Amino acid sequence: MSPATPNASSLLGHRQRILVTGGAGFIGGAVVRRLLSDSDAIVFNLDKMGYASDLTSIEAVLSELPNEGVGRHHLQRVDLSDAAAVEAAVREADPDLVMHLAAESHVDRSISGPGVFIESNVTGTYNLLQAVRAHYERLSGSRQEDFRLHHISTDEVFGSLGAEGRFSETTPYDPRSPYSASKAASDHLVQAWHHTYGLPVVLTNCSNNYGPWQFPEKLIPVVTLKAAAREPIPLYGDGLNVRDWLYVEDHVDALLLAACQGEPGRSYCVGGHGEATNKQVVNRICAELDQLNANNAPHADLITPVTDRPGHDRRYAIDPSRISSELGWQPRHSVEEGLAATVRWYIDHQDWCQQVRARASYSGERLGLTPQ
Numbered sequence: 001m002s003p004a005t006p007n008a009s010s011l012l013g014h015r016q017r018i019l020v021t022g023g024a025g026f027i028g029g030a031v032v033r034r035l036l037s038d039s040d041a042i043v044f045n046l047d048k049m050g051y052a053s054d055l056t057s058i059e060a061v062l063s064e065l066p067n068e069g070v071g072r073h074h075l076q077r078v079d080l081s082d083a084a085a086v087e088a089a090v091r092e093a094d095p096d097l098v099m100h101l102a103a104e105s106h107v108d109r110s111i112s113g114p115g116v117f118i119e120s121n122v123t124g125t126y127n128l129l130q131a132v133r134a135h136y137e138r139l140s141g142s143r144q145e146d147f148r149l150h151h152i153s154t155d156e157v158f159g160s161l162g163a164e165g166r167f168s169e170t171t172p173y174d175p176r177s178p179y180s181a182s183k184a185a186s187d188h189l190v191q192a193w194h195h196t197y198g199l200p201v202v203l204t205n206c207s208n209n210y211g212p213w214q215f216p217e218k219l220i221p222v223v224t225l226k227a228a229a230r231e232p233i234p235l236y237g238d239g240l241n242v243r244d245w246l247y248v249e250d251h252v253d254a255l256l257l258a259a260c261q262g263e264p265g266r267s268y269c270v271g272g273h274g275e276a277t278n279k280q281v282v283n284r285i286c287a288e289l290d291q292l293n294a295n296n297a298p299h300a301d302l303i304t305p306v307t308d309r310p311g312h313d314r315r316y317a318i319d320p321s322r323i324s325s326e327l328g329w330q331p332r333h334s335v336e337e338g339l340a341a342t343v344r345w346y347i348d349h350q351d352w353c354q355q356v357r358a359r360a361s362y363s364g365e366r367l368g369l370t371p372q
């Protein structure tokens with residue numbers, strides 16, 4: 001039997017006003033949808049509406065709610081690098097809980113253009129921390145006691161593993177790409193605001209997410225769309241780099257548990273025992289497409305080794321013992337079932353993929369080889 005879905009409403013308790021940063025992105029969008037459909041919370045969605053943002057999935061959930069969800073979702077179109085705008089947005093939201101997901105998130109883009117990663121992930125987090133700290137100090141007794149800032153981070157801050165071992169909360173930081181260095185810096189800032197100013201923070205460091213509504217620039221949507229179009233499937237280097245894949249809804253479960261029940265100042269590593277080489281993942285996607293479209297089988301013939309990513313981390317793997325034993329989190333989806341569902345989703349949503357790519361002036365080309 002698969003583990004039960006954590007109940008958002010009972011986890012949130014009295015916390016009714018939730019500020020989600022990056023709620024128009026892939027994981028933030030899944031958090032916002034869950035908060036809207038599984039609780040009565042009012043969601044303030046702070047997002048700069050960058051190239052990877054889209055509200056289609058949130059609008060669909062809102063349309064199913066009583067009164068079409070009027071008053072439940074407030075988009076705050078704000079860039080975190082604008083301190084005054086962040087201050088005003090936090091005041092307007094007056095949150096009981098902040099879930100901070102906004103970040104530039106694509107490693108390849110951080111290689112070509114690192115500047116915006118520093119502005120969004122480092123300066124942006126600093127601006128948010130300052131605004132939230134002022135807000136926290138304004139809160140009265142019980143609201144202050146319940147308040148949390150949850151910072152959502154990545155396993156990439158720990159660097160690159162060899163064939164053995166897994167990352168845990170005690171692994172030393174060793175980021176190696178502009179993206180992971182900017183995320184590591186933001187983690188340190190968040191911990192510093194806890195230790196120095198007493199801000200009640202919780203951190204999570206998660207492995208690679210996959211699922212529906214991800215902007216199609218990362219491995220799983222890129223491969224699915226290329227294979228479906230009978231285009232060469234780009235496999236970086238020898239294809240033996242390992243990632244630890246987690247279905248995005250399982251990550252949302254972990255985020256809600258950590259945000260609401262995590263211990264202030266504590267961090268939690270999140271990963272679903274989903275290790276696979278890129279070659280294995282790409283072959284599974286091709287096998288799934290062979291079943292969906294036997295006429296074009298075998299799709300694996302399209303796999304094409306390409307120049308490796310500069311500084312490519314070899315292996316990530318997470319030991320999720322702490323979040324499992326302390327907060328009762330377990331993934332609900334196996335990689336096999338999650339991947340099959342995800343491939344089918346991208347095949348059924350090729351119009352959406354085309355639309356968001358066109359809006360972002362991105363057509364699936366290789367990123368991260370040439371500096372801008």
Ligand code: NAD
Pocket residue numbers: 021022023024025026027028029046047048049050051052053054078079080081100101102103104105106119120121124152153154155183205206207208209210214215
């Ligand atoms: P995403 O790129 O899909 O979405 C990020 C969102 O943040 C976008 O809507 C973007 O507009 C917004 N944003 C970026 N910079 C901003 C700024 N300066 N001001 C306001 N909004 C801004 O990313 P994602 O995959 O949903 O990742 C969300 C978070 O989770 C990130 O912090 C990322 O580091 C972390 N994370 C991602 C993964 C993964 O596999 N995708 C795994 C672990 C952790």
Ligand code: DAU
Pocket residue numbers: 105106107108153154155156206207208209217218219220222223234235236241242243278309316
């Ligand atoms: O580990 C968590 C991280 O996972 C998150 O913090 C990042 O936000 C997220 O983007 C992801 O980073 P990766 O770099 O691991 O994901 P990406 O999908 O870009 O690449 C996964 C692996 O696949 C990586 O080893 C590079 C390889 N790859 C990627 C692409 C886009 C290919 O071989 N071909 C491709 O076309």
